[in-house]
Amino acid sequence: MKSTKILILLLTMVCFMSCEKTFLSPDLETGINGESYYANDGEIETGVLNIYDGIQGVNALKITNNNLNHAIQVEFYVTEMRSDNTRTKSSEGEAAQFESFTIESTNGIVADYYRSYYNVIYRANLVLANLGAASPEKAIEFEAEAKFLRAYAYFNLVRLYGDIPLVDRIIPPLDTETAFTRVSSATIYELIVSDLETAVTGLGDAGPKDRASKAAAQGLLARVFLTLGRYGEAQGLCEDIMSPGRGFSLESDFKNIFYNEGNDEVIFAIGFLPDSNDDSQNFSAEWLNAVGRTSGVNYVTADARASLDANGGNRTILSYREDSGQAGQYQVVKYLPNGDVSLGIPVTSPDPTSAGNDWIVLRYADVLLMHVEAIMAGGPSTTSSNALASFQMVRDRAGLTTAVTSITKEELLEERRVELAFENQRFFDLVRFGMAQDILSAFSTANNLGYSATDLLLPIPQVEIGLSNGLLTQNPGY
Template sequence: MKQIKLILILMISLFITSCEDTFLSPELETGINGDNYYTTNAEIETGILNIYDGIQGVNALKNTSNDLNHGVQVEFYLTEMRSDNTQTKSSEGEAAQFETFNVQPTNGIVADYYRSYYNVIYRANLVLDNLGAASDDKKLGYEAEAKFLRAYAYFNLVRLFGDIPLIDKVIAPLDIKTSFTRMPTSTIYNLIETDLLTAVSGLTDNGPKDQASKAAAEGILAKVYLTLGRYGEAQSLLESIMNPSRGFELEDDFKDVFYDEGNEEVIFAIGYVPSSNDDSQSFSAEWLNSVGRTSGVNYVSLDAKASLDANGGNRTALSYREDQSQAGKYQVIKYLPNGDSNLGIPVTSSDPTSAGNDWIVLRYADVLLMHVESILAGAPSTTSSNAIASFQKVRDRAGLTTAVTSITKEELLEERRVELAFENHRLFDLVRFNLAQSILSAFSAANGLGFTSTDLLLPIPQIEIGLSNDLLTQNPGYN
């Protein structure tokens, strides 16, 4: 959650993020440690805050230590840059591996993300293992929140890496079998579903947008069900969110979705605070070429630009702009920390490298388009009036008011692309629609890239395989 970190969080982090079972010998008999900290509601709440802190990650431009986790701040490399949406400006370093579909098991960004999200899972498990200290009136809420965040982490990991280790409780450091044995994706999805059902039943919509909520749990679970082809269950959840009594709606101005934080379209976001070394983000600054870098990353592909130019409507000008320093290169600007007076986008931070733009995980436009997908249910097209109504709302807001009479799967995928461009959905959408192989193969051939079917999963980080003494196996297609 977006708030000043308590000293307690810093203290607890020193203990709970370590992989070691003991720190000193003889054992501490006074002071705070991982075994004696959780005794009150307040202490459990700091543990929950620490889960959010793990997703938030550290600002890479403010703290460059290689052993720190950057959480969601590096997610765009693993998602947008592995699709047909974005690329680096000049094929720099490890980032270039993503845009060329040549990711190596030694890639440090992949290892960072994998490590970050397993650390999030660890933090969630630590809270869940200590719920006995919570008061009866708070216990179910704490469990629901921790399980929502654990499910969110696992959902990202299983879609990116496939079969992965399942760790659903705090384990001993020497429990190598649990730490490194890959479990089938079906087993991972069973845990995700169970966790999210607990979250749906135990959460409310009364908190801030950067905190777990019932609607957020319903929305993520609906996306899980769409991924698994369980369309009817997804539709029911989405229509629950769409009930007017829930209070969610599209913003009238597309720009306000991203620059008026906490608006009625946002369902769940990762919160950041500007000009704070601990709570700011650097990813939006890295997408530019105006923060002291010689080249930016996550630039818009010509393919994505063409889609936005053709079908973006009023979203296009608020999604990308031409790089002022190099013609023919285009920057992502959905999160623009140094503002743009021509677009009416305010400066959100006096230091763009310490940006405070929240990262939106789920918003109402996504819900409406998932509603169309749930009704389509894998069919080539639909003329359902309910699907058309949801689809039309998103199009109308974009200024594309021509009446729709039917929707094909390809039209829905294109609408998701231009509405949710650069929000880390494109790769997952392509896979879920069973079009990733054909679309990315064509994109790769047209641009001289190296895509093959095995590139739909990332490599398991080589450093993890080494730590496991080769118990952890590698994905096909990677040496």
């Protein structure tokens, strides 16, 4: 956590998983364990912070142990680079499997993401198992926060891997049946909804943007309900967040969303600190040619550039730029660590490989567009005045002030693409809108890629299947 980061080696040793065991129930390797440590509010608070630390992940450019979790720092591979938005610069290595839709079950990034978020779930379960040591008032808050973060982890996993193991408690190392039994996505979603409803009830909005809040829980639950087709409930949640008294609004300058951290548009973000081995991120460097370890990843496709050029308005120049080192190659502008004088973007990290740019998980513009989607309720279009008002607010901020009189599903999907470009939403939007098959198939054909319908799910990591001794099954197509 950026604001209150106090995690120490003690908790890392308590909560980290042995690479020789399942990711879901690690053996404890120190004399201090969860039973003896979590004895009061202060100690449980460090456990809550440790959940955020799990999502934050480890800067792989600074701490190079490949067995550590990298979590959100590798999320762009399994989301944006599996869409029509981004690609590698050189089409080389394991990263290129994502852009070409040729992912193998042995892909280390796929395993890394899976491992990372089950570790987050373990950390959340550890807090939930020790709520009895908390004061009554703090127990409500701790439970709400831990369940929000557990739901966030499960929501990402179920959308990416499909049916997955459900672990809602601390399990012993030999409980392989729980660790390796895939349950239906519907059952996973039942836990996600329950956890988020608890979070909505137990959280307020007074804390920093890199801590869970009621608005964050409502926004995430609204997205879950949209995914499940529960549109009326999603609409109500969005409208509650949009209430004037909640304090959220669009930034007048699109650039400030990403470079004036903690602004009124941000609802929930994962915090990072510059020039810190423990609390910095490396994805900002990886997106820049020859700055990170890669030769350039998450580079902008011609398809995404065409959308932004046509419909981005003043967002376009602040979404991508040409690589100064190679004409015809284009980089993501959001989250630049080393600034850009021509765009008025400040330097956020003197060392780009130790970037401090926060990762925004949920912001107000997203809520406004989810509001439109909820009102549309799976239909082909809407002329609802409430939907038009929300849609127009996002367009007006982009300098596209022509009055909108109706919105089609395709127009909403396009607006989400240009507003939330490179924020790891495109792939999920395509799937949720029921348009992934057509759009990705056409994109694959046009670019001579290998997309097929089974590519909508990632493979279950082969290392997990091996650990399960045959209990864990593979997704079709792998």
